[in-house]
């Protein structure tokens with residue numbers, strides 16, 4: 001087996017299969033450094049013909065220890081093993097602080113388990129138990145304490161030890177928690193920087209599309225829409241010469257709007273009872289659903305009703321990344337709930353809740369979180385998981401990568417949300433109540449507030465075409481001056 005050093009790809013995966021013996025070996029190779037960076041991710045029952053080749057190139061074990069110091073652990077951010085070890089030795093004993101310092105595992109998250117392995121191995125060499133308590137003053141691990149700090153917003157050691165620890169602490173836990181608090185502060189600042197405008201699109205409460213035009217994407221919970229609302233969408237499309245498309249998210253999108261037309265278009269749609277779809281933000285997009293018991297002979301629960309209830313509850317909540325949800329009315333899974341961040345699949349006894357699925361560049365099937373939940377339990381668990389995700393995930397980290405980054409993964413999440421291992425459940429519940437109460441339709445708010453309406457009218461006027469909030473890579477300047485003349 002040879003690798004061409006001129007190849008430009010960064011990673012390669014090679015699967016060696018032997019159908020005769022139903023065995024295979026699986027190798028992941030990182031190029032650039034060629035053979036020195038080739039390592040076996042897993043191999044089992046390797047056929048006789050390939051065993052030598054795999055063993056010959058094996059430079060890693062499960063602990064990660066035999067890797068050379070220069071071996072690149074994080075391909076996204078080019079972080080080597082020796083960089084990670086150096087940070088651990090300088091006192092970064094908590095996984096999030098370590099990732100923040102080195103940037104390892106802050107890209108696609110695929111190396112998360114390797115970084116954890118190295119941390120555990122190095123801590124064990126230092127005589128520190130990373131799996132359990134920080135010390136006798138806390139019954140939680142450093143990572144659990146990090147989650148507690150991020151969810152509660154506790155900002156001092158004294159507060160933390162008083163609420164979640166014993167006594168007054170020691171040099172060891174004070175050092176660890178100082179690192180956790182610093183990382184949580186950085187995390188909160190990063191998130192705050194992204195709020196309330198998470199992108200230039202938010203400035204106009206819509207999405208910038210190709211050639212400087214904008215999309216109009218109203219929310220249509222459960223795909224249910226009235227005849228009058230359909231007529232309003234059609235009339236807007238005709239009047240403003242917009243391209244219309246029914247999407248996979250059960251919405252009707254309108255494309256090709258000019259910036260100055262946005263208030264006029266949205267006024268018509270808001271008056272028709274539609275609302276902003278938050279398609280421009282890191283927030284809940286849609287809750288896809290099948291027709292369920294109302295119309296389908298296989299349905300065992302009313303999936304459309306549940307999808308509408310879920311979409312109306314979580315609409316507008318800003319998150320670490322976009323959130324997609326889905327509800328299927330039986331295990332035939334027509335709504336593809338297992339490919340969403342949150343998926344509910346009906347059973348004769350209630351709902352099975354799945355988490356952490358997504359499509360995109362790195363597809364991932366969702367994991368089964370809980371079974372046969374009644375309606376209230378389903379909503380309760382989704383409430384808690386969303387808040388826990390928002391508070392602890394890094395910016396722009398989808399639930400799939402977030403779950404992979406959690407030490408203990410699904411089991412840990414179940415212990416936090418169902419068993420209340422960290423004592424956070426009441427806080428998670430209360431925070432969700434506040435988030436739900438804070439909902440506002442962005443454009444509806446604009447039209448009910450004369451100051452906001454004035455501000456956005458100024459913002460979209462031709463005079464502000466060179467505004468700094470327009471992304472530098474946008475081609476909005478392709479619009480001619482004539483195009484800025486108001487349509488009405």
Ligand code: SF4
Pocket residue numbers: 290291292293296297298299300303328329330331332333334335
């Ligand atoms: S998932 Fe089940 S209930 Fe829903 S449309 Fe498909 S078969 Fe019918």
